Amino acid sequence: MSGKSPIKIAPSILASDFAKLGAEVRAISDAGADYIHVDVMDGHFVPNITIGPDVVKALRPHSEKTFDVHLMISPVDLYIEAFAKAGADIISFHPEAGPHPHRTIQAIRAAGAKPGLALNPGTPVEMLWPLLGDIDLVLVMSVNPGFGGQSFIESQLKKIEIIRKRIDQENPGIDLEVDGGINFETAPRAIAAGANVLVAGTATFKGGEAAYARNIATLRGAA
Numbered sequence: 001m002s003g004k005s006p007i008k009i010a011p012s013i014l015a016s017d018f019a020k021l022g023a024e025v026r027a028i029s030d031a032g033a034d035y036i037h038v039d040v041m042d043g044h045f046v047p048n049i050t051i052g053p054d055v056v057k058a059l060r061p062h063s064e065k066t067f068d069v070h071l072m073i074s075p076v077d078l079y080i081e082a083f084a085k086a087g088a089d090i091i092s093f094h095p096e097a098g099p100h101p102h103r104t105i106q107a108i109r110a111a112g113a114k115p116g117l118a119l120n121p122g123t124p125v126e127m128l129w130p131l132l133g134d135i136d137l138v139l140v141m142s143v144n145p146g147f148g149g150q151s152f153i154e155s156q157l158k159k160i161e162i163i164r165k166r167i168d169q170e171n172p173g174i175d176l177e178v179d180g181g182i183n184f185e186t187a188p189r190a191i192a193a194g195a196n197v198l199v200a201g202t203a204t205f206k207g208g209e210a211a212y213a214r215n216i217a218t219l220r221g222a223a
């Protein structure tokens, strides 16, 4: 990474116990999470269905940390206001999910949230360049979106390196987040490539609540 931004850990609640989501969000907040990463899937853009704005609204009082909402839905624009009103601080979307990504970014800002752009492993980095000055976060998917617990796709490290260079030149200070297959072994390599926000579902929640603080500290210490 550029050496300026501290590493942030964003546990993905996809790997938490859905039967006690509020308690899980409190537990990871207390354990040192920086962002609460919420994976929203619609069964259409990705082959899985998770949660919607009402769940974000219900979880919001359980943590004061940044709610980092990753939309894997199509269309996006129809739901931006609902997620922003529910308490999303950052709203990321995939450019393939609609015809006008710049309009979507404007709509996210108008709704009072910070826009993020998410790139699938097969999405060329060039899709990002015209929009880099308009966003607050780049999310590099290091697995194909839809499921937790998948293996890290190595080729995304090069993409992170390329994006880090361009961020430092054009929009320094924005987050470069890596999402998918992050564990104690891949975390240091993602950080070395330039990521400053690590999404980690499986690696945060493994071992039960007593291990959350240690897991988060180990991931952070990977720098």
Ligand SMILES: O=C(CO)[C@H](O)[C@H](O)COP(=O)(O)O
Pocket (backbone or CB within 6 Å): 012, 014, 015, 037, 039, 070, 072, 143, 144, 145, 146, 147, 148, 149, 150, 179, 180, 181, 182, 199, 200, 201, 202, 203
């Ligand atoms: O966006 C996602 C999947 O589409 C998740 O955030 C990601 O998979 C995190 O889970 P894990 O750390 O277990 O890989």
Ligand SMILES: [Fe+2]
Pocket (backbone or CB within 6 Å): 012, 037, 038, 039, 070, 179, 199
């Ligand atoms: Fe995600």
